[in-house]
Amino acid sequence: MSQEIICECGHKNPEGTILCEACGKPLQEDNPKQLLNMRYEGSARRSQTYNRTAIDKIWNYLSSVKVGVTLIILVLIAIAIGTIFPQNIYIPAGADPDTFYKDQYGVLGQIYKTLGFDNLYKSWWFIILIGLLGASIVVASLDRFFPLHRALKNQKVTRHERFMKKQRLFGTTPTTKGEEQLQKAEQALKEKKYKVSREKGALLAEKGRFSRWGPYVNHIGLMVVLIAAVLRFIPGMYVNETMWIREGETKALPGTHNEYYITNHKFILTTYNKQDPQYKQAIKENGSIVKSYQSDVTLFKPEGQSVLGATPKLKKLRDDQIKVNSPLEFAGYQVFQADYRLNELYKMNFTLTDQSEKKTFGKLSVNLYNPKENYDLGHGYKVKLTYYFPDFYFDDNGDPATKSDTPNNPAFIFDVTTPDKPKGETSFVAIKTNQAISKDNQYKLTFAGLDTRNVSGLIVKRDFTVWIFFVGAMIFLLGVVQGMYWQHRRIWLRKINGELWLSAHTNKNWHGIKKDIAYLTDSLGIPEPVDQLEQKVVTEERRKHS
Amino acid sequence: MSMVEISSMLLLIAFILYIFGTIVFTISVAGKKFKKNGEQTDGKGLGIAGFVITVIGFFSQVGYIFTRWKADGHFPISNLFEYTTFLSVMMILGFIIIYLIYRNNSIGMVALPIAVIVIAYASVFPREVEPLIPALQSNWLMIHVTTVSLGEGILTLSFVAGLVYLLRVIDQSKRSARTFWLEFVLLFLICAVGFALVSGIFQALGYSEKFQWVNEKGNTATLEYNVPAIAGPHDGKKLTDGFGPVFQAPSWMNGVNAPKKFNTVIWSVIGGLVIYGIIRLVLRGRRIGAVLNRIVMNVNPPLMDEISYRAVAIGFPVFTLGGIVFAAIWAQQAWSRFWGWDPKEVWALITFFFYAAYLHFRLSRGWEGEKSAWLSVIGFVIIMFNLIFVNLVIAGLHSYA
Numbered sequence: 001m002s003q004e005i006i007c008e009c010g011h012k013n014p015e016g017t018i019l020c021e022a023c024g025k026p027l028q029e030d031n032p033k034q035l036l037n038m039r040y041e042g043s044a045r046r047s048q049t050y051n052r053t054a055i056d057k058i059w060n061y062l063s064s065v066k067v068g069v070t071l072i073i074l075v076l077i078a079i080a081i082g083t084i085f086p087q088n089i090y091i092p093a094g095a096d097p098d099t100f101y102k103d104q105y106g107v108l109g110q111i112y113k114t115l116g117f118d119n120l121y122k123s124w125w126f127i128i129l130i131g132l133l134g135a136s137i138v139v140a141s142l143d144r145f146f147p148l149h150r151a152l153k154n155q156k157v158t159r160h161e162r163f164m165k166k167q168r169l170f171g172t173t174p175t176t177k178g179e180e181q182l183q184k185a186e187q188a189l190k191e192k193k194y195k196v197s198r199e200k201g202a203l204l205a206e207k208g209r210f211s212r213w214g215p216y217v218n219h220i221g222l223m224v225v226l227i228a229a230v231l232r233f234i235p236g237m238y239v240n241e242t243m244w245i246r247e248g249e250t251k252a253l254p255g256t257h258n259e260y261y262i263t264n265h266k267f268i269l270t271t272y273n274k275q276d277p278q279y280k281q282a283i284k285e286n287g288s289i290v291k292s293y294q295s296d297v298t299l300f301k302p303e304g305q306s307v308l309g310a311t312p313k314l315k316k317l318r319d320d321q322i323k324v325n326s327p328l329e330f331a332g333y334q335v336f337q338a339d340y341r342l343n344e345l346y347k348m349n350f351t352l353t354d355q356s357e358k359k360t361f362g363k364l365s366v367n368l369y370n371p372k373e374n375y376d377l378g379h380g381y382k383v384k385l386t387y388y389f390p391d392f393y394f395d396d397n398g399d400p401a402t403k404s405d406t407p408n409n410p411a412f413i414f415d416v417t418t419p420d421k422p423k424g425e426t427s428f429v430a431i432k433t434n435q436a437i438s439k440d441n442q443y444k445l446t447f448a449g450l451d452t453r454n455v456s457g458l459i460v461k462r463d464f465t466v467w468i469f470f471v472g473a474m475i476f477l478l479g480v481v482q483g484m485y486w487q488h489r490r491i492w493l494r495k496i497n498g499e500l501w502l503s504a505h506t507n508k509n510w511h512g513i514k515k516d517i518a519y520l521t522d523s524l525g526i527p528e529p530v531d532q533l534e535q536k537v538v539t540e541e542r543r544k545h546s
Numbered sequence: 547m548s549m550v551e552i553s554s555m556l557l558l559i560a561f562i563l564y565i566f567g568t569i570v571f572t573i574s575v576a577g578k579k580f581k582k583n584g585e586q587t588d589g590k591g592l593g594i595a596g597f598v599i600t601v602i603g604f605f606s607q608v609g610y611i612f613t614r615w616k617a618d619g620h621f622p623i624s625n626l627f628e629y630t631t632f633l634s635v636m637m638i639l640g641f642i643i644i645y646l647i648y649r650n651n652s653i654g655m656v657a658l659p660i661a662v663i664v665i666a667y668a669s670v671f672p673r674e675v676e677p678l679i680p681a682l683q684s685n686w687l688m689i690h691v692t693t694v695s696l697g698e699g700i701l702t703l704s705f706v707a708g709l710v711y712l713l714r715v716i717d718q719s720k721r722s723a724r725t726f727w728l729e730f731v732l733l734f735l736i737c738a739v740g741f742a743l744v745s746g747i748f749q750a751l752g753y754s755e756k757f758q759w760v761n762e763k764g765n766t767a768t769l770e771y772n773v774p775a776i777a778g779p780h781d782g783k784k785l786t787d788g789f790g791p792v793f794q795a796p797s798w799m800n801g802v803n804a805p806k807k808f809n810t811v812i813w814s815v816i817g818g819l820v821i822y823g824i825i826r827l828v829l830r831g832r833r834i835g836a837v838l839n840r841i842v843m844n845v846n847p848p849l850m851d852e853i854s855y856r857a858v859a860i861g862f863p864v865f866t867l868g869g870i871v872f873a874a875i876w877a878q879q880a881w882s883r884f885w886g887w888d889p890k891e892v893w894a895l896i897t898f899f900f901y902a903a904y905l906h907f908r909l910s911r912g913w914e915g916e917k918s919a920w921l922s923v924i925g926f927v928i929i930m931f932n933l934i935f936v937n938l939v940i941a942g943l944h945s946y947a
Contacts, residue, residue, distance in 0.1 A: 039909065069906045076899040083889040083936075121887055240883075272677045278619060282676040292680050324680035325880045336882040459882045466884065473871045477863055484859040508859060510852055511648060534848045544717075 214483020
């Protein structure tokens with residue numbers, strides 16, 4: 001099906017070739033006034049050659065740089081709009097996203113929400129855009145890499161006259177001692193670290209060809225990053241759990257399948273010293289400034305078979321301090337200090353007194369999370385907790401009840417038995433109330449202070465994709481540096497009809513190659529070649545001004 | 547003298563040297579033209595003098611960094627004053643790199659005044675020595691921020707070369723959309739001067755005006771304005787004597803101290819317009835672009851195009867390393883996720899995408915030269931947007947700097 005094009009130099013080029021792979025002769029009609037378009041060496045790209053079937057059309061569409069740039073710009077605009085109002089994940093806790101955007105930002109907010117900008121990065125159209133961008137990266141790279149590779153492999157030392165003439169840098173000098181000059185040129189260019197090859201009457205000096213592969217390397221890196229993003233959706237690759245753990249508590253770490261337990265000994269919040277001579281001024285302006293958030297913890301592993309529901313026997317692994325910027329790390333997991341609550345109610349203390357609160361008969365402390373039922377105060381004084389309402393209120397019938405298990409507003413019904421009242425007295429105790437339920441109570445439970453404790457908010461993470469992202473990013477960066485910090489420079493010399501022709505091409509950094517050429521022409525004693533592009537700009541301006 | 551005072555003095559020395567350097571570079575570029583009829587000088591000697599002045603200024607700024615580091619007890623990049631100043635150091639470093647490659651004086655003529663403007667802009671932010679909050683206590687602070695700003699500094703040089711290109715090639719003999727937008731870019735730079743000037747004047751006067759308002763955290767707080775209030779806080783109550791407010795800032799401006807910053811922006815624009823007007827009067831009505839066009843007449847446009855492109859080629863990987871990769875590594879450590887779509891993160895990604903688009907645009911025919919130069923201007927606007935407006939309008943995790 002495909003037709004080969006045989007150039008006058010004898011090289012067989014694939015269908016669609018623009019410049020002969022071997023000698024560079026333009027194989028298609030071209031504008032004699034314009035410089036050669038050296039992109040991809042004028043090689044035969046599939047996208048520029050076939051346009052018949054649907055596959056051709058899709059291929060051509062995705063391989064186009066214009067389409068690629070358009071996709072980049074569309075993604076750019078989308079994510080820029082996505083920062084106008086906060087994303088779903090950043091709206092205040094407890095706000096309803098359905099009403100939040102409209103209430104806060106009016107009609108614009110409502111449009112924002114309707115179009116899915118509130119959860120942009122997970123919206124189907126954004127994912128499709130990214131998918132198209134990924135496909136474009138793959139297709140565009142394949143479309144260019146193989147023909148380019150082939151063309152650079154097949155290039156010959158002797159180049160066609162028209163190829164040389166139409167390079168941006170080109171010059172001729174009359175000469176009588178051609179071979180001798182080529183010998184000298186070879187030496188000079190080798191000093192400049194060029195790889196020099198020679199044929200009869202011609203020379204090719206080349207350097208930094210590997211930089212041509214930079215774009216393909218960096219596109220591979222981008223594909224690895226995109227693959228990592230897709231892998232996140234596979235269960236088990238990515239664990240992300242939050243937990244609240246109070247001081248003194250031991251809990252299984254969520255997401256570890258009960259393979260690890262953690263005890264929170266203490267949560268510590270420290271602030272900078274107000275008297276600190278260095279920071280005094282700033283603290284005065286800003287109020288107090290936090291120095292650190294820290295949870296002192298111990299990590300455990302269960303031993304032996306665990307019985308469902310029961311806390312297993314734990315083996316201590318190590319003590320650690322979790323701070324911001326310094327997570328606890330073990331077995332691929334990371335535990336982060338993410339949040340905290342200070343001074344949560346923990347225990348309520350009471351003193352048993354007579355009604356006048358003058359005589360005391362002992363003390364008791366009620367754990368609000370796990371209250372004991374019986375308290376023996378000694379000498380025959382006993383207290384029994386008969387009812388406990390952690391989050392007390394009066395229900396519709398006017399009876400005491402609890403809203404939740406969290407001790408936001410604890411209330412109790414106590415039975416007190418004493419040597420002189422063996423049948424006991426009943427009283428209702430809540431914050432700021434103390435009512436006798438039985439008649440003629442002689443004793444009273446008097447509030448004697450609270451014990452509080454802090455709560456640490458931790459995040460448990462295990463992310464196998466992090467490394468894939470990282471490797472992808474590194475490949476990308478290496479590819480970009482390879483393509484950007486080095487350039488593919490070539491200098492051609494040829495002896496034609498008593499003249500020495502010099503032309504040169506680089507894919508970037510003309511300043512650099514000009515310096516190399518200046519060194520070459522200096523050592524050969526010939527004039528520097530002309531920059532035909534600069535000349536064109538100058539002539540155009542002259543024409544405009546005259 | 548305390549360390550803070552020494553550091554401020556070193557910064558001031560650099561500031562003055564850069565103004566001086568600007569003048570020297572301008573003469574070296576324009577001088578070519580002045581002597582056109584007689585013997586042509588290439589301005590080489592003056593150019594080297596300008597470069598030496600710049601290098602001395604750079605070392606003075608390096609001295610500022612180390613003395614401020616000592617005073618801070620941490621690398622000095624933790625608030626807007628320190629970060630913006632650091633950015634100016636990196637711009638100068640970017641200029642030094644480009645100068646060493648290309649030895650081009652016209653780049654210095656534009657790069658130095660931009661550094662001067664950035665320092666002036668930085669100097670009006672609060673300059674107290676501040677301790678680091680827990681999220682910032684990491685070696686990654688230094689690694690991440692230095693790399694990002696070096697990348698941004700080099701990318702700024704792409705804008706500088708692009709601007710010289712535009713000044714050189716845009717036909718100033720008649721008014722056009724191109725001359726308008728070029729003036730607009732210059733006006734934008736002048737507004738930064740306006741900002742520094744207005745803030746500096748009212749700071750020197752000790753101006754103060756207080757409002758009670760509900761801040762971004764939903765708490766009632768006092769907000770102190772140091773310039774007269776054109777835009778007051780949303781539903782704010784004035785507590786002291788003073789000017790205005792003429793109108794209220796919209797409620798969705800909810801960054802830290804957003805209405806105050808918004809008010810400052812308004813003042814910058816007013817100040818910028820006034821200065822621009824004065825310059826136009828002095829130039830007897832001629833466009834600033836037209837005058838600068840005469841000065842840079844001998845500049846080689848393809849070379850400027852190449853420098854602009856080269857700066858992106860060098861700066862893009864540096865920016866990506868610092869602004870995306872290092873940022874992600876640190877975010878993983880501090881916030882437990884390497885990417886969280888925080889506005890500042892998103893704008894770093896936008897910068898990345900933009901320069902990626904720039905590099906791809908250059909593959910298409912016809913996007914070299916002027917179009918490319920306009921793109922480098924947009925790139926600079928995006929970088930400045932991330933520096934100024936993301937902190938101003940959009941609250942996020944980065945709102946401290």
